[in-house]
Amino acid sequence: MHNKGLIKIFAIIFGLVCIYQLSFTFIASSVESQAEEFAAQQISEDQEDYPKLRENAAKAYLDSVASEPYFAGITYESAKEKELNKGLDLKGGINVILQISVRDLLIGLAANSEDENFIAALDSASELQNNSPKTYLELFFEEFDKKEGAKLASPNVFANKSLSEDINFDMTNDQVRPIIRRKIDESITSAFEVLRERIDKFGVTQPNIQRLGDTGRILVELPGAKEIARVQNLLQSTAQLEFWEVYKAEKFNQFIIEADQALAQSLERESTSEEDEDENVEDAAAAQGEDENQDEEDIDELLASDDDVDDEDDFSKSNPLISLIQGGGDPQGPVIAYFGIKDTATVNDYLSRPEVKSKLGQELRYAKFVWGKPAKDSEVIELFALKSNRKDEPNLSGSVIVDAQQSYDQVGRVAVNMQMDRKGARIWEQMTTKAAETRTQIAIVLDDIVYSAPGVSNPIKGGNSEITGEFSILEAQDLANVLRAGKLPAKADIVQSEIVGPSLGQEAIDSGINSFIIALLFVLVWMIFYYGKAGVYADIALAVNILFIFGVLAGLGAVLTLPGIAGIVLTIGMSVDANVLIFERIREELQKGKDQALAIKDGFSNALSSILDANITTGLTGLILLIFGTGPVKGFATTLLIGILTSLFTAIFITRLFIDGYAKNGKPLQFATAATKNFLANIQINFLGKRKIAYVISGILIILSIFSLTTNKLNLGVDFVGGRTYTVRFDQAVNAVELESQVNEALGSAEVKTYGASNQVRVTTNYKVDDESSSVESEIQEALFTSFQSYLPKGFTYEDFKVGGDNEDYGVMSSMKVGPTIADDIKRASFYAIFGSLIAVFLYILLRFRRWQFSLGAVAAVSHDVLIVLGIFSATYSFMPFSMEINQAFIAAILTVIGYSLNDTVVVFDRIREFFNEHPKWHLSKIVNYGVSGTLSRTLNTSLTTLIVLLAIFIFGGDSIRGFMFALIIGVVVGTYSSVFIATPVMYDTAAKKGIDLSDKNQKEIDEETESSIA
Incomplete structure (x- = not known):
């Protein structure tokens, strides 16, 4: 190996960098442990609500030491920012995907247009979106184009005053579309920035917020967040702040009386109509089982004799609106009346009826009824009437707010103080001047709720205003944060969410670490047992590999999840595979009689091709998983890809450094122990002779799988059905x-x-x-x-x-919540991921082996494996003692199975190609059998170690990934079988028909010669 010195220097520097990156995690964890110990000393378990008290005490301790240097100038605060990120399933918290309403954005750009073609296109796009891979905007454009003569540049659509600088009447639809796309993108970017600013002030360490393509979706991850309702309100609040003049209550006294009378007449007509329709049904019901209903009749008679109930019933019928009033407001004040919170829906229905609206008269025709913010533990709520207008626009909107802070009002109540810009200050002064002169109030309305409606005695200059209400300090801080950040340009719906409690996260960490340690110990011991001192060097390389993986994860700011830990543990098995390939090739070279130095050199050289091919094919599936996956699945793919790269480096270079360093002075190095020295040595099996039996077995399994999939189907999780x-x-x-x-x-x-x-x-x-x-x-x-x-x-x-x-x-x-629209998107992405990986692998193997027969054999084996895994899940999910839902994690498992199966198959194909080049005169059947037999030791060794690793995770790794691990276990077993009995025979049968073996002998003669040569 050339440049050993350079590789040593790089490995040492890289290792030190990884240790440095992980030191932040160690420091943060150490300080947090000290905080927990401090809290335990301060708060005893016999105190009421001690978990919360301890949490508060620990938080106070961390705040007090946050800026103090802990080690080498590193503070807890700086260490916390750079520590290894833990995912939701390890730390608890909330993960949501918000859908910014593109429909609302379009309506806003069209200035609330009521154009029939525009509204119809919006409605059609909304219906189609649930079953279409296209974005809402593209669907809207398509539906609008279907309307005959409809123009996007119409003055009733987008050629309006607000877009006059961008769109004119002469533009075609094709010219308008890119402008609207840009405007929508700008609005979503604005929403993204608003959300990011809100989250930055929330106080969660290591938040993650990102846009998801051009779908209008925004991913928000807040690990460690515990106040779930507060987070959801923070994310979804549109912060539509408005300032309105309000009517005095006395203006509505006559209206309420007239509206009440109109309602009574209207409801009586509706009741009479319903009674006529139900008369036959009631007669039939009355004729049934009189004896059985005797008790009920007695109760009815008792109730009927109650004069008070009768009076109340009559009053509510003759006064449907007034009977709901639970208190009147000051005639000179803004509160029209008080109603029960439970009655708000009924009152809204009453006030929206045409016969009621008609009683408002000319003076009050634009009155807008809005509820107040109910006091804590109150059962009543205030009703206000705002002075609206034809366009339903407020006197002043929240866009003028430049700053907002939590404060206290004159009597010590929690409040939010706001500062307006110059334009807002001027309008605010005009409004307060008018209110002071007329002795009226101004309502401060947030998201259609009146928070306060103070009276004004003097004009307010300078643009200062205040919101008071039944706030807690945290609520006021959040409101100030939201107002500072600004309003969202459209509503944001939570279309997918996952919330994990902190204790469940801690259990996931414990189970993940347990499975990791058990798997690691087994692999370390097995390598020493099987390869002796060479196994020790492989173990050292494996330890270095683990350091590299965690160091890179910390350095990149990647998120470690429970599936991510599973990916690391699986990487352990894969890194062992690289060492197994190398050691097996060295043993082969030693058996040929080569001296140790040459055997080591040739062993590494001959194994390199197989190692690269196997890891590249697995890497391709991991890359596709990274592209199409979300959340924990993406975490699994990230650790898998990092693990593949670090495994290649440590197996090829680090292991080589140790082996060469030991053997350079001629010291003998055994690559086996007394128990394993001759295990599977020089074994030759006629695998092709058994292929027909294998075809029959696999055919039966595939038929049973297809039968189960069509009859029993799969247990689809919410990821796929919503x-x-x-x-x-x-x-x-x-x-x-x-x-x-x-x-x-x-x-x-x-x-x-x-x-x-x-x-x-x-x-x-x-x-x-x-x-x-x-x-x-x-x-x-x-x-x-x-x-x-x-x-x-x-x-x-x-x-x-x-x-x-x-x-x-x-x-x-x-x-966890998944909306139906995003569930459809997840299904499509999963479909693309699986078939995309199959196509990518087919093309890679075709490019690498130059014959389509190899690609066909590999894809046949992988398809065989996937079908059988699906079939087993379909047949057994109803009685297995763990969840076997088909979700995104299962898709990750399927792709991992594809990667593992290909890894196995490529190693076999590599050996077949090697024999083909070394022995061009051999018949293809002999080459294939020798190739498969030559890799048998490696195949069994790798499969066994990987299987034990997976079993350790399955048993000790926690409930949430048990189904995931079960799929991988099946995949390893079936994948090992298919690489020998499906991939290779399919490749052989298709190649033999094309005459690749250059032989004129028939199949029977070939098989006989192969058997005799093996014998």
Whole structure:
């Protein structure tokens, strides 16, 4: 090996850099451990709510030492910024994908156009988006073009005042499209910047925010975030701040009376109509089982005798609106009336009716009814009437705000102080001057909620204003943050989310580390057992490889996830494979009688081609996974790719440095132990002679798999069908069937399965899957709490139960939501990933081996493996004691199976090609059998070590990746089999028909000669 000195220097420098990068993680972890010890000393376990008190104490400790140097001038604060990023599944937190509404952006660009063609195109695009890979904008353009004579540059669409500098009436649709695309892209970029600024002020370390292509989606990852509701509100709040003049309550006294009378008449007509329609149904019901209904009749008679109830019923019928009023406002004030919070939907319905609106009269015709912000624990809410106009535009909008800070008002209440720009200050002064003169109020409205409506005694100059309300300090800080960052240009819906509680994250770390250590120990011991002292050098190279992987991950700022740990552990098996290939080739050269130095040189040289081919094919699948994957899957692909590169370097160069250094003075170095010296040495098997049996076995397995896939199908997870999943933990063993029946009563449709231990279940539901609002999330969790309450610890509240709640040991430990639109996108991406990897590998092998027969054999083997893995999952998911959902992690497993199977196949093909070049006069059948037999030791060795590694992760690696590992275990077994009994025979059969063996002998003669030569 040339340039040994240069390689040594590079390896040492690279190792030191990795140690430096990892030192930040060590320092941050050490300080946090000290903080936990400090908190444990300060807060005893017998104190009420001690987990939160300890958390606060630890946080206070970290704040106090954050800027103090810990080691070599490195502070905790700087170490925390550069530590190895932990993913959601290891640290807990929230991961969401937000969909910026392109429809809203288009409506805004069109100045709220009501053009029929424009609205119809928007509606059609909305319908098509769920089942189309195209973006909403492209679908809108296509649908608009279908409208005869429709012009994007129409004054009723985009040729309006706000876009006059970019679009004129003479432009064609083709000329307008790129302008609209640019405007949409600018708006999404603006939304991205607004969200990033909000998140930067939130206080989470190592947040991640990125745009996802041109889809209008934005990924936000906040590891360690615990206040889930606060985060969701921060991300989705549009921050539509407006300042409105308001009417005095006395203006609406007559309106309420007249509206109440009109409603009473209207509702009576509707009631009479419904009674006529239902008369036959009621008669039929009355004729059934009078005896059975006797008790109910007695109750009805009792109720009918209650005069108070009668009076109330009559009053609510004759005064439907007034009967809902729970208090009147000051006639000179802005509050028209107080209503019950539970009645707001009814009141909204009443006030929106045409017969009610007609009573507003000319003076109040543009009145806009808006609710106030209810006080904490209050059951009533205020109703205001804003002085709107024909265009429904406020007097002043929040775009004029240049700064906002949390503050306190004159009586010490929490408030938000705002500063306006020059233009805003001028309008604000005009508004307050008018309000002071007329003794009226100005409503400060945020996202259609009146936060305050203060009276004004004097004009306010300088553009200063204040929002007061029932704020906590954190709420006020968040509101100030949102107002400083500005409003989102359109609503942002959470189309995918994953929330993981911190205790579940810690368990994932523990299980991941356990599986890592067990797998590593086995591999280290096995290499020494099988290869003796050479195995020790391979183990040292493996340790260096692990240092490199973690160092590179820390240096790149990559996120370590639980599948990422699995990727590292799998990389251990792959790096061993490279050393196994080298050592097996050296043993072969020694058996040929070569001296040790030459055998080592030729062994490394001959193994290089196989190592490169095997790792490149695996790398191709990893690269495709990186491109199409998201979240933890991307983390798996990242560690896999980094591991492939570092494994190649350590196996080819580091191991070589140690072996050459030991053997340079002629010291004998054995590449085997007494137990393994002659294991599989000089073995020759007629594999091709068994291929027909293999074809039959594989054919049966494939037919059974296809049958199961068509009848039993697959257990598709929410990644592919949309919906929500919740991992719920109890303090006792529970029966999933009982829980499912109770949940179904509340949600209508849900699936409950035991997930890991007997006290933990996973709930999956598609209840209101199309509704993106955060209120649905609360509604489902409240339904789960009600359904599961009898199984929860005594005194357990909803605040304890919900995800991110007060109790970290029981309740909802994690949740995940995938909207139907993004589920379709995930399915498409998975399809592209699998078939893209097959095509990429086919082309690479074709390029590398120069014959399509090799490519066909490899793809046939891989397809065979994928079908069988799918078939086993289809046939067994209903009774396996762990989750076998088909999700993104499963797609990662399939691609890894493809990579592993190809790795095996390429090594075999490489040896066949080598024999073909060395013995051109041999018959192809003999070359193939010798090639497969020559790699048998390596194949079994690598498969065994990889299988043990996977089993360690499967057993000790945690519930969330057990299905993932099971797929890989099947893949390794089936992949090892297919590389010998599918890939090679298919290649041979297609090559033999083309006459590649240059032989005129028939197949029977070839087989007979092969058998005799082996004998």
